[in-house]
Amino acid sequence: MDAKQLFNMLGPIQAKKGYQFNPDASMTMDLMEMLLVNKERYGHMACPCRLASGNYEMDRDIICPCAYREPDVAEYGSCFCGLYVDQRWIDGSIPHKVVPERRPPEKVLAGLGLE
Amino acid sequence: MSKDVKVFALSTCIHCKHCKEFLDERGQEYECVYVDKLTGDERKQVIDEIKKVNPSLSFPTVIVNGKVIVGFDKAEIVQALEE
Numbered sequence: 001m002d003a004k005q006l007f008n009m010l011g012p013i014q015a016k017k018g019y020q021f022n023p024d025a026s027m028t029m030d031l032m033e034m035l036l037v038n039k040e041r042y043g044h045m046a047c048p049c050r051l052a053s054g055n056y057e058m059d060r061d062i063i064c065p066c067a068y069r070e071p072d073v074a075e076y077g078s079c080f081c082g083l084y085v086d087q088r089w090i091d092g093s094i095p096h097k098v099v100p101e102r103r104p105p106e107k108v109l110a111g112l113g114l115e
Numbered sequence: 116m117s118k119d120v121k122v123f124a125l126s127t128c129i130h131c132k133h134c135k136e137f138l139d140e141r142g143q144e145y146e147c148v149y150v151d152k153l154t155g156d157e158r159k160q161v162i163d164e165i166k167k168v169n170p171s172l173s174f175p176t177v178i179v180n181g182k183v184i185v186g187f188d189k190a191e192i193v194q195a196l197e198e
Contacts, residue, residue, distance in 0.1 A: 027129055034127040048127035098186035101173035108172045
């Protein structure tokens with residue numbers, strides 16, 4: 001599967017759930033590529049902007065769409081990596097801020113065996 | 116006075132990529148460490164280093180002359196570069 005195929009597959013599925021891709025096409029396609037890199041590297045599509053462990057169970061909360069998408073989009077209009085955005089973010093009625101990391105660092109360390 | 120800039124990044128992170136592009140456009144030199152490409156003790160040491168300055172262990176973590184900027188926050192980075 002390539003980035004375009006992933007984009008075409010995911011788009012309708014996520015749109016039904018109320019999530020749109022970032023209108024910045026180059027950013028969205030970059031992120032599609034990076035999801036495929038992580039799929040190849042780890043066996044699952046870990047969030048491209050988080051340090052994954054490669055262990056499915058340990059990474060479950062950051063497998064895209066991550067467990068933090070809903071609260072992040074609700075609060076910031078965008079998910080952590082910027083792949084999914086809402087209408088407020090698209091029409092600029094919400095400021096484009098850096099989305100802070102919601103994932104507890106303990107999970108990052110546990111995944112890497114570095115507690 | 117030249118600034119000492121270090122970027123802790125992930126090779127797959129789009130914000131890290133944009134941050135590096137931004138620094139490149141400004142002609143700002145920096146050291147970039149791709150933590151996802153490190154292994155073993157080296158990775159552990161770098162993670163310990165990041166944890167000290169950015170407990171959330173998120174990326175990018177940018178350090179400009181000792182000042183820490185979490186995430187690609189353009190305004191904060193510019194301010195740190197121009198101080």
